[in-house]
Amino acid sequence: MxxxxxxxxxxxxxxxxxxxxxxxxxxxxxxxxxxxxxxxxxxxxxxxxxxxxxxxxxxxxxxxxxxxxxxxxxxxxxxxxxxxxxxxxxxxxxxxxxxxxxxxxxxxxxxxxxxxxxxxxxxxVSAKQAVVQEAEKAAEVAAPAAEAPVAEAPAEETPATDAPAVEASETETVESEAAETPAADTSAAEDSAEEKTDEK
Structure with missing residues (x-):
């Protein structure tokens, strides 16, 4: 056999x-x-x-x-x-x-x-293995939740990067106003100089 x-x-x-x-x-x-x-x-x-x-x-x-x-x-x-x-x-x-x-x-x-x-x-199944399985499930649930704030963080940073741009534009307008003010002063000075020459 x-x-x-x-x-x-x-x-x-x-x-x-x-x-x-x-x-x-x-x-x-x-x-x-x-x-x-x-x-x-x-x-x-x-x-x-x-x-x-x-x-x-x-x-x-x-x-x-x-x-x-x-x-x-x-x-x-x-x-x-x-x-x-x-x-x-x-x-x-x-x-x-x-x-x-x-x-x-x-x-x-x-x-x-x-x-x-x-x-x-x-x-x-032993309680220890049940706890391990629950921890693994919690980790799986927490993984997508951890990825979501990372995705939202750039969205929050975008307005923060826009804010300096807004501030820069505000400073540009202030500088342009300052540039216009001396121009107005120089034109006023020229007018006064012309008036003096006319008087002479």
């Missing part, structure tokens, strides 16, 4: 291994926690998390794919798939990954096989 592509062999052949993983994942989704050997738990983890990812999508194609993987020959598997899509999938919606947890519990009496408990992580 061919050796599986990765990990140790769990059954007599590949078909037996697929059936074993399907049954383990169905039991995991039904009971939320199962006790098995460490080897089976490590092989079950990616298999079950892939099914949970399908459940997070929630569409009909994903439901049919999971139904085919878990092998819906009896009605209990249909109820398990329904629970996976209505309870477990929405509970994992905020979680990016790591839907299962493996805890080693020692060796089994009899054959001394290392045992582990694999369980679904149903508690919500």
């Amino acid at each position: 061919p050796t599986p592509t990765k990990g140790p062999r769990l059954g007599g052949g590949p078909a037996h291994e697929r059936i074993m993983l399907a049954n383990l994942s169905a039991n995991l989704f039904e009971h939320k926690k199962i006790t098995t050997t460490v080897t089976k738990a490590k092989r079950l983890r990616p298999y079950a998390e892939r099914l949970i990812t399908f459940a997070k999508k929630g569409d009909l194609a994903s439901r049919r794919k999971v139904q085919g993987i878990i092998s819906a020959k009896n009605r209990t598997n249909k109820t398990i798939v329904h629970e996976l899509f209505t309870v477990i999938g929405p509970a994992m919606a905020a979680r990016e990954g790591g839907y299962t947890r493996i805890t080693k519990i020692g060796n089994r009496h009899g054959d001394n096989a290392p045992m582990a408990v694999i369980e679904l992580v149903m508690e919500p």
Whole structure:
């Protein structure tokens, strides 16, 4: 019989291994926690998390794919798939990954096989991660708000640059008036000089 592509062999052949993983994942989704050997738990983890990812999508194609993987020959598997899509999938919606947890519990009496408990992580995402997500959203909201005052600042500076121009024009008119005043004085001086020459 061919050796599986990765990990140790769990059954007599590949078909037996697929059936074993399907049954383990169905039991995991039904009971939320199962006790098995460490080897089976490590092989079950990616298999079950892939099914949970399908459940997070929630569409009909994903439901049919999971139904085919878990092998819906009896009605209990249909109820398990329904629970996976209505309870477990929405509970994992905020979680990016790591839907299962493996805890080693020692060796089994009899054959001394290392045992582990694999369980679904149903508690919500930690408060620290929620605070980080809120901070990121606040930063995204603050970024456009920070850009808006920068855009408004040149608009406020434009009248300020116009004000010196106005002042310059005012000074030009004052200078022109001052220039006209000496001209008027010189014309008055010329008139008085002409009057003096006429008198002579």
